[in-house]
Amino acid sequence: MEHAALTDKIPVTVITGYLGAGKTTLLNRILTEQHGRRYAVIVNEFGEIGIDNDLIVGADEEVFEMNNGCICCTVRGDLIRIIEGLMRRRGKFDAIIVETTGLADPAPVAQTFFVDADVKDAAQLDAVVTVADAKWLSERLKDAPEAKTQIAFADVVILNKTDLVTPEELEETEARIRGINPYASLHRAVKANVPLNAVLERSAFDLDRILQIEPNFLVAEEHDHDHHHHHGHDHECGPECDHDHEHHAHDHHDHDHECGPECEHEHHHHDHDGHGHLKAIHDSEMQSISLRHAGEVDPERFVPWLNELVQKEGADILRCKGIVAFKNEPRRFVFQGVHMILDGDLQREWKDDEKRESRLVFIGRKLKEDAIRKGFEAAVS
Numbered sequence: 001m002e003h004a005a006l007t008d009k010i011p012v013t014v015i016t017g018y019l020g021a022g023k024t025t026l027l028n029r030i031l032t033e034q035h036g037r038r039y040a041v042i043v044n045e046f047g048e049i050g051i052d053n054d055l056i057v058g059a060d061e062e063v064f065e066m067n068n069g070c071i072c073c074t075v076r077g078d079l080i081r082i083i084e085g086l087m088r089r090r091g092k093f094d095a096i097i098v099e100t101t102g103l104a105d106p107a108p109v110a111q112t113f114f115v116d117a118d119v120k121d122a123a124q125l126d127a128v129v130t131v132a133d134a135k136w137l138s139e140r141l142k143d144a145p146e147a148k149t150q151i152a153f154a155d156v157v158i159l160n161k162t163d164l165v166t167p168e169e170l171e172e173t174e175a176r177i178r179g180i181n182p183y184a185s186l187h188r189a190v191k192a193n194v195p196l197n198a199v200l201e202r203s204a205f206d207l208d209r210i211l212q213i214e215p216n217f218l219v220a221e222e223h224d225h226d227h228h229h230h231h232g233h234d235h236e237c238g239p240e241c242d243h244d245h246e247h248h249a250h251d252h253h254d255h256d257h258e259c260g261p262e263c264e265h266e267h268h269h270h271d272h273d274g275h276g277h278l279k280a281i282h283d284s285e286m287q288s289i290s291l292r293h294a295g296e297v298d299p300e301r302f303v304p305w306l307n308e309l310v311q312k313e314g315a316d317i318l319r320c321k322g323i324v325a326f327k328n329e330p331r332r333f334v335f336q337g338v339h340m341i342l343d344g345d346l347q348r349e350w351k352d353d354e355k356r357e358s359r360l361v362f363i364g365r366k367l368k369e370d371a372i373r374k375g376f377e378a379a380v381s
């Protein structure tokens with residue numbers, strides 16, 4: 001079979017995206033295409049979906065804060081019960097798709113797959129797929145924090161409705177997406193017409209691909225071309241600008257002054273000459289950090305560092321992922337996390353021709369990059 005299962009856990013795809021971006025269009029495409037797979041679909045809004053499929057289940061909003069008192073960790077009771085119910089019908093479907101409502105934060109959905117023991121035994125988060133509206137995403141990134149969170153969260157971004165924008169607008173929107181999340185694979189689409197294997201059942205190889213991307217290979221986008229689509233929005237500066245933006249009044253960063261997407265200062269991104277390099281527009285709020293260590297790592301030092309980091313900074317870390325080479329361990333340690341919740345395993349063995357190195361990425365809001373890098377270097381040295 002094409003998708004040889006690595007585990008017998010049911011893969012779960014979470015589809016997210018802002019209101020009207022095209023989630024239902026994508027779902028319909030998945031369910032009507034001839035792929036020989038059977039999907040159970042969970043929708044967390046009451047079902048106006050016109051699909052004749054007895055495995056579509058509606059979910060009520062029911063979100064629990066976890067009893068460790070952490071505000072950024074929540075699980076969904078409704079989802080747990082639905083998945084448990086589906087497991088009793090195992091054999092009737094091959095994979096699960098969860099469609100979230102437009103404003104949903106994907107974190108509680110994703111966390112449910114890491115935290116609840118029964119769900120974790122039965123199912124495995126395969127990918128978060130974010131559908132974005134090519135016409136409106138840039139605007140929503142300015143005024144809707146959920147839209148940005150959904151991009152930051154994504155393993156796969158489908159930039160839908162490309163028929164409604166010019167090639168220049170499309171490039172700019174893509175650069176904004178990459179500035180927030182360089183690791184997601186990005187597909188342009190009209191009516192969500194993406195190859196389904198770009199969206200479904202991807203995890204086994206995705207982590208490797210993701211971790212090969214160096215955000216430094218992205219080129220900062222110039223920002224002095226004509227913005228005819230600026231509907232009178234004010235100039236937006238980054239957190240360190242001296243203007244009086246009270247919602248940006250953080251001063252805990254000690255790196256250079258960083259401006260928002262519209263500033264005309266020269267940014268400090270590496271000035272690659274660009275063959276095949278992708279453009280990225282730096283986001284003043286959400287960033288990603290990529291860490292790499294050539295050689296093996298002592299788990300006695302690495303694991304406590306990682307745990308402590310996500311405990312301390314988890315509220316700001318939306319996602320983290322990594323593949324780690326432990327000393328005296330023939331298998332690769334693979335982890336991923338959502339806010340403070342981490343899940344890691346020793347997986348397959350390193351291959352003979354594979355370089356034993358450790359690669360990690362973090363995506364989040366206002367990450368303390370210098371401190372995280374120093375901590376990592378100290379933990380792996």
Ligand SMILES: Nc1nc2c(ncn2[C@@H]2O[C@H](COP(=O)(O)OP(=O)(O)OP(=O)(O)O)[C@@H](O)[C@H]2O)c(=O)[nH]1
Pocket residue numbers: 017018019020021022023024025026101102160161162163164189190191192
């Ligand atoms: N022009 C254009 N319209 C599209 C495209 N994809 C979807 N639409 C239309 O956009 C509207 C919203 O699409 P949906 O798939 O319902 O979006 P959604 O994200 O499920 O919306 P909510 O469930 O309300 O959050 C529908 O009228 C679609 O027909 C596209 O690529 N181009």
